[in-house]
Amino acid sequence: MKIQIVKKRKPADIEDMLKVWEKKYGSLTSLHQKVLISKCTSPGMMDDYVMWKNLADGAEFHDIIILRDSEIFDALSPRRVELLEYLMNNNPKSIRTLATALHRDYKNVYDDLNALSKYELIDLIPQGRALKPAAAAARIEITFES
Amino acid sequence: MKLTRQKTWVHKNEMVESLVLENAGRIRFYSHTYMVRTKGRSWTPYVKWDNWDRQPHVDKFDGSGVLVEQKSCNEKNAEEVLKLVKIFRKNLLSMELSQL
Numbered sequence: 305m306k307i308q309i310v311k312k313r314k315p316a317d318i319e320d321m322l323k324v325w326e327k328k329y330g331s332l333t334s335l336h337q338k339v340l341i342s343k344c345t346s347p348g349m350m351d352d353y354v355m356w357k358n359l360a361d362g363a364e365f366h367d368i369i370i371l372r373d374s375e376i377f378d379a380l381s382p383r384r385v386e387l388l389e390y391l392m393n394n395n396p397k398s399i400r401t402l403a404t405a406l407h408r409d410y411k412n413v414y415d416d417l418n419a420l421s422k423y424e425l426i427d428l429i430p431q432g433r434a435l436k437p438a439a440a441a442a443r444i445e446i447t448f449e450s
Numbered sequence: 451m452k453l454t455r456q457k458t459w460v461h462k463n464e465m466v467e468s469l470v471l472e473n474a475g476r477i478r479f480y481s482h483t484y485m486v487r488t489k490g491r492s493w494t495p496y497v498k499w500d501n502w503d504r505q506p507h508v509d510k511f512d513g514s515g516v517l518v519e520q521k522s523c524n525e526k527n528a529e530e531v532l533k534l535v536k537i538f539r540k541n542l543l544s545m546e547l548s549q550l
Contacts, residue, residue, distance in 0.1 A: 343502070344498070344500075344502065344507075344509045344517055344520060345516075345517045347481070347483055347495045347498045347500075347509065347511075348495070350481065350500070350502055351467075351469050351481055351483075354453075354469060354471060354479055354481075355453065355455070355469065358451055358453050358471055359453065361451065362451075363451035363452060363453040363471070364451065364452045364453065365453050365454075365455075366452065366453070366454040366455070367454075367455050368454065368455070368456040368457070369456075369457045369458075369459075370456060370457070370458040370459065371459050372458060372459065372460060372532075423459065424457070
């Protein structure tokens with residue numbers, strides 16, 4: 305079985321990614337220089353350069369997560385799937401609001417959100433001192449493979 | 451241009467991250483990195499297939515992310531890399547790249 309999650313990527317998300325790289329590397333030119341010098345010794349840098357350059361040039365971006373290993377499916381208990389479904393259709397302000405809406409204990413909801421965020425199925429966006437949970441997936445597809 | 455980032459979880463703390471850049475259906479750049487998550491929650495690359503500078507090759511890193519071996523190889527797509535990783539994931543660090 306294969307679960308494919310197609311992530312939501314709004315223009316604001318792309319802007320955020322560009323800002324993160326700018327903060328990390330300074331400029332695209334400086335990152336390019338670093339990649340040319342380090343070549344394959346810094347694999348993450350090379351990928352960041354390709355992404356930064358092409359996203360800044362307006363490339364169409366597809367961000368996909370695939371879960372294949374059966375152990376990973378532990379992350380998708382019925383309660384967690386319910387959380388995912390709720391987040392795909394609602395926009396709670398905080399974890400506490402979400403827990404109240406689902407009539408669940410705050411700590412259990414917090415633990416479930418952490419487990420889901422580990423696989424990037426949801427985003428926990430810092431807002432002041434609180435974390436705002438949001439669905440990262442625009443679409444989830446399940447395929448049975450032979 | 452179309453840029454696709456695909457993260458495939460192959461085990462609890464292991465994934466293959468693929469980045470593919472296409473233009474009019476032709477692949478301009480690809481990289482497929484098999485990574486393992488360490489205790490500190492950071493990801494360490496173990497093996498990476500890519501065509502940087504239009505030269506398809508494979509790189510092997512040690513357990514701390516330092517490049518230890520590099521070999522040219524045929525172009526690989528994500529499915530081919532996933533097959534190799536599934537078969538060899540337990541021995542990738544000790545294998546020679548020519549065996550891949």
